[in-house]
Amino acid sequence: xxxxxxxxxxxxxxxxxxxxxxxxxxxxxxxxxxxxxxxxxxxxxxxxxxxxxxxxxxxxxxxxxxxxxxxxxxxxxxxxxxxxxxxxxxxxxxxxxxxxxxxxxxxxxxxxxxxxxxxxxxxxxxxxxxxxxxxxxxxxxxxxxxxxxxxxxxxxxxxxxxxxxxxxxxxxxxxxxxxxxxxxxxxxxxxxxxxxxxxxxxxxxxxxxxxxxxxxxxxxxxxxxxxxxxxxxxxxxxxxxxxxxxxxxxxxxxxxxxxxxxxxxxxxxxxxxxxxxxxxxxxxxxxxxxxxxxxxxxxxxxxxxxxxxxxxxxxxxxxxxxxxxxxxxxxxxxxxxxxxxxxxxxxxxxxxxxxxxxxxxxxxxxxxxxxxxxxxxxxxxxxxxxxxxxxxxxxxxxxxxxx
Numbered sequence: 300x301x302x303x304x305x306x307x308x309x310x311x312x313x314x315x316x317x318x319x320x321x322x323x324x325x326x327x328x329x330x331x332x333x334x335x336x337x338x339x340x341x342x343x344x345x346x347x348x349x350x351x352x353x354x355x356x357x358x359x360x361x362x363x364x365x366x367x368x369x370x371x372x373x374x375x376x377x378x379x380x381x382x383x384x385x386x387x388x389x390x391x392x393x394x395x396x397x398x399x400x401x402x403x404x405x406x407x408x409x410x411x412x413x414x415x416x417x418x419x420x421x422x423x424x425x426x427x428x429x430x431x432x433x434x435x436x437x438x439x440x441x442x443x444x445x446x447x448x449x450x451x452x453x454x455x456x457x458x459x460x461x462x463x464x465x466x467x468x469x470x471x472x473x474x475x476x477x478x479x480x481x482x483x484x485x486x487x488x489x490x491x492x493x494x495x496x497x498x499x500x501x502x503x504x505x506x507x508x509x510x511x512x513x514x515x516x517x518x519x520x521x522x523x524x525x526x527x528x529x530x531x532x533x534x535x536x537x538x539x540x541x542x543x544x545x546x547x548x549x550x551x552x553x554x555x556x557x558x559x560x561x562x563x564x565x566x567x568x569x570x571x572x573x574x575x576x577x578x579x580x581x582x583x584x585x586x587x588x589x590x591x592x593x594x595x596x597x598x599x600x601x602x603x604x605x606x607x608x609x610x611x612x613x614x615x616x617x618x619x620x621x622x623x624x625x626x627x628x629x630x631x632x633x634x635x636x637x638x639x640x641x642x643x644x645x646x647x648x649x650x651x652x653x654x655x656x657x658x659x660x661x662x663x664x665x666x667x668x669x670x671x672x673x674x675x676x677x678x679x680x681x682x683x684x685x686x687x688x689x690x691x692x693x694x695x696x697x698x699x700x701x702x
Contacts, residue, residue: 301393301462302343306336307369310348313337314366317355340365346472361472368468371668372461379457383433383450390432396458398425399437403447403455456528460664463529470670482511483673486522488536489615490555490635490659496535498683503676510672519590523547526664532673534662535680537591542662551660552684557595558655559648560629560636562622573650575604582608584618584629591657596630599652619644634687 305326312322313333323333341348348362358366373388376396380387401411402422412419430437437451447455466481473480487496492514500512515522515531523543525531538549559578567573567581583606586592590613600606610627612618615636618629622645629636629645639645661677669677 300343301397302340302465303336304391304393304396306340307372309333309336310340310362311366311369311373313349313356314358314362317357319356344469344472345478346476361475364471364475365468368464368471372464375464376457376461379450379454383435383454387432391429392425395425395429396454397462398422399429399451400455400458402426402438402445403451406445406447408445459528459530467668467670470672474671479507479510479672481670481672482513483676484513484515484525484531485676486526486531486534486536486662487514487516488519488522488534489516489613490537490632491535492516493615493635494637494687495552495680495683498686499676499679502679502682506675507672512676523662526662529664532669533667533677536659538658538660538662539591540658546665547662548665549658549660549662551658552681553659553687554656555632555634555659556656557592557630557652558633559650559652560622560631560640560645561627561648562625563643563646565626565628565646565648567628567648567650568646573648575600578628578650579604579606582606582610582625582627584610584612584621584627586630587611587613592630592632595655595657598654615639 305328309322309326309328309332312325313319316322316325319333319337320330323330326333328336337348344361344365346361346365347359348365350357350359377388380391397415398411398417398421401414402408405411405414408423408426409419412422415422426437433450435448435450437448437454438445439448470481485491485496496514503512515525519539522531522534526534527544527546537555538551542549561567567577570577579600583596585596588611593611597605610617610621615631618631619636619639621627622629628648633640633647636645640647661680
């Protein structure tokens with residue numbers, strides 16, 4: 300359950316003024332209502348936010364943490380609300396904005412209600428009230444369904460990012476009182492799932508045994524969209540050059556080499572000096588279009604030397620199983636398939652291909668401020684990387700034979 304936005308505004312006013320009565324006046328509520336707002340927030344966050352003294356209200360450590368996050372949340376939310384209507388920041392409620400974000404995502408009131416666990420009329424009423432206060436429609440209705448307007452799209456993203464800050468606050472306040480609250484969501488691309496992330500999570504669990512970690516896989520576009528909405532904390536895997544959006548930053552961890560692999564009995568293993576034409580005459584298993592690995596494959600094997608038989612997949616399992624029973628060749632990260640190489644399930648074909656390295660790293664929102672737990676996991680990812688690749692510099696980048 301999300302905290303009441305008006306309660307959060309009263310809380311910030313009390314932090315800034317050091318007085319419940321002044322906060323009540325600034326927010327146009329009665330003093331008992333302001334007092335109740337603070338009490339409700341203390342119950343919601345299970346934390347004492349103020350100490351009372353003759354000099355006024357003194358913000359506790361928990362109150363200071365919450366105030367920082369709430370300021371960030373309103374800095375994201377209020378400009379977008381103000382663009383719609385000057386008074387909307389005073390009238391919009393958490394339930395209305397949550398309904399809006401769900402409706403924008405699903406483009407359907409019934410699906411939005413199902414996502415939120417509410418009745419469809421409740422979602423419809425929340426959005427209708429929001430549109431009335433905004434003085435404009437936020438969705439365009441037609442016989443084909445409904446579509447969010449540009450202002451609605453901007454507001455939905457601001458809502459999601461603002462509430463993400465509140466979730467971060469809940470995690471920080473929980474840790475301050477010795478509780479593990481919330482979860483860490485990592486957008487894990489294929490390479491990270493098979494090598495770096497398992498080691499990093501094992502390290503993390505030695506210090507934080509219970510905090511949930513969710514490793515999401517899926518198409519890159521879906522993961523980066525989740526990151527930009529605040530649903531994903533950070534991505535780990537192949538970087539995009541240039542970055543996909545202005546509000547996204549990337550941190551390189553190492554350079555990964557893409558190699559050619561095949562079954563141990565493949566006929567090309569008997570060849571001493573492989574020529575490109577020999578490679579293109581065999582069928583291949585490659586990544587799906589648009590991925591960095593596939594883009595590199597297209598550069599190496601451009602027309603007219605492009606193989607005519609391709610199986611496109613993001614599944615390393617499918618690649619491995621197909622290579623073991625056919626003469627297909629696979630184009631994949633050496634680190635990603637390292638375990639299969641060490642077990643002899645596939646082998647590296649002794650063919651050096653030009654320009655087959657790519658940067659692997661972390662992707663964040665530019666203005667993201669991680670919690671202590673998130674910083675710990677990121678530190679463990681960097682440590683796991685250093686163990687595999689030495690100091691992360693050029694001399695620490697190894698080929699499969701070195702590993």
